[in-house]
Amino acid sequence: MQNRSHRSAAADTRCSIGRAIEVVGDRWSLLILREALQGATRFSDFRERLHVASDVLTQRLGVLVDGGVLDKRPYREAGSRPRMGYHLTPAGRDLTVVLGALQQWGDHYRPHPDGPLVGRGSRVSGRQLRVAFVDDEGREASLDDVDLGVPVAAP
Amino acid sequence: MQNRSHRSAAADTRCSIGRAIEVVGDRWSLLILREALQGATRFSDFRERLHVASDVLTQRLGVLVDGGVLDKRPYREAGSRPRMGYHLTPAGRDLTVVLGALQQWGDHYRPHPDGPLVGRGSRVSGRQLRVAFVDDEGREASLDDVDLGVPVAAP
16 A cells, blocks of 8 residues: 555554545545546546546555455456446445535635535435534534544443 | 536546645645644644654645644743644634544444544533434435535525
């Protein structure tokens, strides 16, 4: 994996944030994920949509595959040689929460002068959605009350 | 999400995810934020907790200050020269959602063999919290129903 020299320092072994960042904590990986959530699967799709260099894309796709976020599956189009496609795993789909949180923050704090083109919505109800902290009874918590460092009892 | 007419570089101008990533889309920035949310404010705090090189830390703190996430304020301890402290702005505090989403994903998909030491909880109710998509009536949406690319009507 990339930045192996950073890993011991950047990611505390007992910190889930650090371990998540090992897989998706860089710009290209997050942008690749964004495109994957919009349906991109082919190397050429990612390369063209992101204008990313092939060697960088190859490296980042490898990290995402190794990290269990993307699944590599061969496909073949008529008249072409077999190629590999990259499909989101359940772990990859669950990163929708991370991407949604980034989108929401960007909408609010890095707004485009003309406003956002797209946002978070439900395919079922059609309602707008936001990313929030909720408790086990589905009640939303105020962000001021949230602590990411609450000790967890040993199992 | 994707801006079909300006698909250049990492951050599409109309894409809030891309613009958020410009500020916080790298490993060190996310780790600096994690420490800031846990109370770190001094350069030396960040450097020692993260084992990050001073030049890298200086550069990343600068991006976070320029991006409106951290606010630079001078402080002075007895017998020392004045130094700059780095404090979360409201925009920085709101990134709790992003960090919480990363933590939750790491807990689930990159678990430590001994389980997590800390998690997401409410300082008020003491209840465990999770990061989820909710609608304007506070109803939680299933992740399968979430679309981050719903067109937003022009204002």
